[in-house]
Amino acid sequence: MPADVVAAFVKRDFIMERSYRAAFIMKFVGMFMGVASFFFVSRLVGRAASPYLAQYGGDYFGFVLVGIAFIGFQGVGLGAFSSAINAAQSQGTLEAMLVTPTRLTTVVLASSVWSFLWTTFSIVLSLVVGALVFGAKLGRADLLSSLVVLVLTSLVFSGIGIWSASVIMVLKRGDPVSWLFGSTSAFIGGTYFPTTVLPVWLQKIAHLFPIYYGLRAMRLAVLRGASLSQIRGDVLILAAFAAVVLPLSIFTFRYAVRVAKKDGTLGAY
């Protein structure tokens, strides 16, 4: 993907984001309020949750802080590509981009870079606020393991997101892929509670979702300082998910573009 094209998209999105100043500020306030809310929920839950969280160090606040940060990444991975297409279709800019030599795949991938950057920034900020203001214990984090898990999980979510964009390309709205993953992952993957509190049959279903492995590995890396070799099982499973989902999703996306070009609905919404 050409770097100057990526830079052009990031600059475009930054200028537009900055031009809505109130929304820009409110996002920070909202993030702070979210972290504060979970801090007080963790005080309410207190030691009662500790037996279920033993493998992550027993602290609910740190546990849930990593969970909500991670679900943010899932959200952007699942939604950024289809949102980029949807926005360009409804704004009317898609056809103007598609008559340039820049390929549609590049347009879609580059359109989502700002969302990933912004989400990374907000997640880092919420972890810093959680640690410095509310005393979350994140000091033991293994940065290399966290980074590897983050990259692998982002690739898997992006693959699913590109699938979702393919559906949007053809159906315009009502994409079942992001609906399925978006609505069930937070619950079944254990964002707000450990999956061990779920019934056994649901725990088995949770194993089918990449977020289960991503969250578990990330929590171990951040809260317990687990090294790559200690979380290699989860890392390998995430890599396998990425190796299957990404090529399949790019193939599906190209097919969807061909269908839209045939139907004449490329710029329609």
Add this chain to the structure above:
Amino acid sequence: MRDYVLETEGLTKTFVPPTGLRRLLMRSPITETITAVDDVSLEVRPGEVFGLLGPNGAGKTTLIKLLTTLLQPTKGFARVCGYDTVYQEHEVRRVIGTTIGEERSFYWRLSARQNLEFFGTLAAVPRRDLGGRIDEVLRLMGLEDAADNMFYSFSSGMKQKLAIARSLLAEPRVLFLDEPTKAVDAVTANELKRLVKEKLSGESGRSVLLATHRMEEAEQLCDRLAIIQSGRIVFCGTIPELRRTVGDVEECVLRMQGMDAQRCRLLAEHHRLSNPTVERPGNNGMVELRFSSGHDGVQLSNVLRDILSAGGTVVSVDRHERGLEEMFLHVVRGEARAS
């Protein structure tokens, strides 16, 4: 073989309504099979302004979308500068500039310059040249003073000019202009027409494909034109060729007194006038006779002589050549009747 910058052969685009699951999941505006572009074969030469004329829904925009790779043809092929629009779409997009007049095709919260920087990067204008190119196209379109204003503060005319400026960034060899003077006032329309004639085609040697409804625009700008009706090209050539095709005739309007309508009709019948109409425009005894006639004036002289010898007085004689609009309507209506 002649080198054309743009050529199509048997180009056809048929839209079919969705079936199966897609029909169930999404309501489509297409309820029956529509052939929007039907067996179109045409060529555009280097440096010429080629007009594409047709009534609403004739298939002009669909044809432009096929040529600019936004749509895939059902049958036939199109080549732009020798590149196939399906198999070499990337190469095609490197040599074309497309004015998408739709004002929503810009980012409203970005300035004109920021919009051009963004689209220029996508158009693969080298980074070192981009600033200079932006200044150049803004100057060409007379927008240099508004370069740093947000797009949403622009008037319709300025938006249209910016759309043309954007399409020129990568110095295209073929420029597609879809209704460039739509939604602009007469002053801006004239300015845009002058630009197309002098700067975008004339001096630069670039080929321009201009889709328009406006006949006077086509007449002033186009070297050749194609008339499209129900997806089919019903005429392709120069305006003099069109004139020959529809008949080298002019319209005569005679206003006279001292002749009643019935006598005028008999006169028209006697001289076998073409398309005669007789009207009484007022209550002052005036009668108006209209008919089509050849340029030589023989038929008109004979009619005038008979009016005078019958005791009538000729008040006025008006003759005018058929304009492009009349010829266009003649072709389109003739085609509609034939089909």
